[in-house]
Amino acid sequence: MALSLFWLVPFLPLIGALVNGIWAGKLPRKAVSAIGVGSVGLSLAIALACFGELLALPPESRRFTQGLFTWIQSGDFSAEVRFVLDPLSAVMMLVVTGVGFLIHVYSTGYMGHEKAYGRYFSYLNLFTFSMLTLVLADNFVLMFLGWEAVGLCSYLLIGFWYQRPAAAEAGKKAFVVNRIGDWGFLLGIFLIFVTFGSVDFATVFAQAPQHLAMGSAVATTIALLLFVGATGKSAQLPLYVWLPDAMEGPTPVSALIHAATMVTAGVYMVARCHILYLLSPFALSVVAIVGVLTALFAATIGLVQNDIKRVLAYSTISQLGYMFLGCGVGAFTSGIFHLMTHAFFKALLFLGAGSVIHALSGEQDLWKMGGLKARLPKTHITFLIATLAIAGVFPFAGFFSKDEILYQAWLRGGPLLWCAGVIGAFMTAFYMFRLYFLTFHGPSRVTEEAKHHLHESPSSMTVPLMFLAVLSAIGGFIQVPLLAGGQRLDHFLEPVFADAANLAPAAPAAHAVGAEVWLMLISLAVALVGIFVAYRFYVADPEVPRRLAEQARGLYRLVFNKYWVDETYDSLVVQPIYRGSVKLWQEFDAAVIDGAVNGVGRQIERGSALLRQAQVGYVQVYALILTVGAVVVIGYLALR
Amino acid sequence: MQPQGIPLDAYQLVAALLFTIGLIGVLVRRSALIIFMSIELMLNAVNLSFVAFSKFHGQMDGQIFVFFVMSVAAAEVAVGLAILVAIFRNRETASVDEVHLLKG
Numbered sequence: 001m002a003l004s005l006f007w008l009v010p011f012l013p014l015i016g017a018l019v020n021g022i023w024a025g026k027l028p029r030k031a032v033s034a035i036g037v038g039s040v041g042l043s044l045a046i047a048l049a050c051f052g053e054l055l056a057l058p059p060e061s062r063r064f065t066q067g068l069f070t071w072i073q074s075g076d077f078s079a080e081v082r083f084v085l086d087p088l089s090a091v092m093m094l095v096v097t098g099v100g101f102l103i104h105v106y107s108t109g110y111m112g113h114e115k116a117y118g119r120y121f122s123y124l125n126l127f128t129f130s131m132l133t134l135v136l137a138d139n140f141v142l143m144f145l146g147w148e149a150v151g152l153c154s155y156l157l158i159g160f161w162y163q164r165p166a167a168a169e170a171g172k173k174a175f176v177v178n179r180i181g182d183w184g185f186l187l188g189i190f191l192i193f194v195t196f197g198s199v200d201f202a203t204v205f206a207q208a209p210q211h212l213a214m215g216s217a218v219a220t221t222i223a224l225l226l227f228v229g230a231t232g233k234s235a236q237l238p239l240y241v242w243l244p245d246a247m248e249g250p251t252p253v254s255a256l257i258h259a260a261t262m263v264t265a266g267v268y269m270v271a272r273c274h275i276l277y278l279l280s281p282f283a284l285s286v287v288a289i290v291g292v293l294t295a296l297f298a299a300t301i302g303l304v305q306n307d308i309k310r311v312l313a314y315s316t317i318s319q320l321g322y323m324f325l326g327c328g329v330g331a332f333t334s335g336i337f338h339l340m341t342h343a344f345f346k347a348l349l350f351l352g353a354g355s356v357i358h359a360l361s362g363e364q365d366l367w368k369m370g371g372l373k374a375r376l377p378k379t380h381i382t383f384l385i386a387t388l389a390i391a392g393v394f395p396f397a398g399f400f401s402k403d404e405i406l407y408q409a410w411l412r413g414g415p416l417l418w419c420a421g422v423i424g425a426f427m428t429a430f431y432m433f434r435l436y437f438l439t440f441h442g443p444s445r446v447t448e449e450a451k452h453h454l455h456e457s458p459s460s461m462t463v464p465l466m467f468l469a470v471l472s473a474i475g476g477f478i479q480v481p482l483l484a485g486g487q488r489l490d491h492f493l494e495p496v497f498a499d500a501a502n503l504a505p506a507a508p509a510a511h512a513v514g515a516e517v518w519l520m521l522i523s524l525a526v527a528l529v530g531i532f533v534a535y536r537f538y539v540a541d542p543e544v545p546r547r548l549a550e551q552a553r554g555l556y557r558l559v560f561n562k563y564w565v566d567e568t569y570d571s572l573v574v575q576p577i578y579r580g581s582v583k584l585w586q587e588f589d590a591a592v593i594d595g596a597v598n599g600v601g602r603q604i605e606r607g608s609a610l611l612r613q614a615q616v617g618y619v620q621v622y623a624l625i626l627t628v629g630a631v632v633v634i635g636y637l638a639l640r
Numbered sequence: 641m642q643p644q645g646i647p648l649d650a651y652q653l654v655a656a657l658l659f660t661i662g663l664i665g666v667l668v669r670r671s672a673l674i675i676f677m678s679i680e681l682m683l684n685a686v687n688l689s690f691v692a693f694s695k696f697h698g699q700m701d702g703q704i705f706v707f708f709v710m711s712v713a714a715a716e717v718a719v720g721l722a723i724l725v726a727i728f729r730n731r732e733t734a735s736v737d738e739v740h741l742l743k744g
Binding site: 046110611612613614615616617618619623627 | 654667668706723736737740741742743744
């Protein structure tokens, strides 16, 4: 029953976006909230019902497609608007609608004083529609539509406060950097169509193993081009630079788009195309290496940032690196598992940070917070849960998912990848608890002015925090290691990844239980050490970090300035293009093109001035000319 | 059928004379009213020619055409005179030499 309605899941938010967009500024706030939140809530309800029906089916028949209409038909090429519901897209659909719904509710509180309330909800609903199209699409072209549309919504929402130059700049930057990735994605789709003659997932993935030899150049090229798209959208090296700047947008937007959903689109795409990646071991190792390098690189920057949202942004980049590490070693389920738990706790962290910022009237500097534990009790406790989850402390969600990725990295990728992952996990625990201690503990460094307005957020904001806190706390139990029958997500996703079982790099069959326990204990210990170090540095002895920064001055400045990557890109890429464009503008556009157009105009003007002389205004002159003409014509005809 | 009495050439001569007088009137007179009358003269020269040929060939087409010419001429005069009156009211002159604002 509900399955036949499942096309409504993406389309309800679209209707909400249209209604709120067309009558933006005219509808009362209550109506905007009802439409904005209600459409996503209804989507969530249908999604849950669909999920229930999907679970009731036997595992091998859990694949359901629903075609709406043919979108593009041209020769051999055809692209349908058709949605597919299988375990993988079902997980994504639930994450998007579930977390999306909570963030919509939160937004009614956070954005309550905003003038452009209708515009905000219109964009947010449009984003939900786009993201659902992306994850439910059953062909590459429709997926690309969703892929571009989420990019557009991201641009619109980062630049939501477009009066602020920084926000407008950040939106532009996000859009342009994403275009570079999309270029790769689009080329990948072209190559897929040329190779397979189709863009349907089912056709392409069914043909791929016969069509492409293991490790062939075409398979590698396709996989790498698609991965270029993923690095753009999911903020991996070298295209991660837009995500920290994207924090200029409203905080719920950062939670929804730049933490929980959109930035995970790359991970979802790699998991969806797992067959293509498994056919190219080289591309797969590129994914793993880029993932682990990004995880480490972003974590180091996160250690020293002072803006609460920027720390979270670098943390997101780092966690996305973990997901790619999981996918890159061939453990796609682990990547998706971490994607899901990360959506819970990172959305919670951002919303908690938003609650803190809201309470402090817009203050984002960690050094102007402190001691907020007593004043913001609900925010504090939920934030603590999320911090424990991301640090990977048992039994919170992040422990299970991160540990699984590290275990799979050890098993299939070797000790080096594992080691890098563990170092990253240590830094994660450290910078997250640095953030936590600086915000909620220690002496208050809040400015006098902000102290006056200090208040716990309204329940429209704290209730979503609690829901997400519950999910962050228990979400990991969907996939319990070691326990027989504990790997529920594995079993649920198995039909999707089963077709590639014979392609996957042979994982050591013997399930070395002892090793898994040891690895688990090590990563737990590492997380606890990270937390302890953060406690020593920022609560017990606040002089230590300053002394360290003094001693390793060069290193500190290097990391604090984010390795000068933005500056390097600016001088190596942006400035040359800018200067070249100015040259083209002045020397080609202004001189050649404008010259040609204006020249044609001037010549016509000159010609007209000559012809105009004939029009004298005296009727009788015209009559005379007419007569002479008639005489000449008749004379010619008569005397011919 | 050869008509009795006055030959066709005579009619054509009169018609040509009338047309030339009218044409000269249009080209040299300054008063718009006179120019109108001259135009009527030219039209009637053509009408005369039509009727003469019609009689000469024994066919009615020419005479029917004359009725059309006359009705069009009547309509033209009605409109033309109205314009003329309007111009005269505005500019207090009917001389075409002084109505020459529309020029390049």
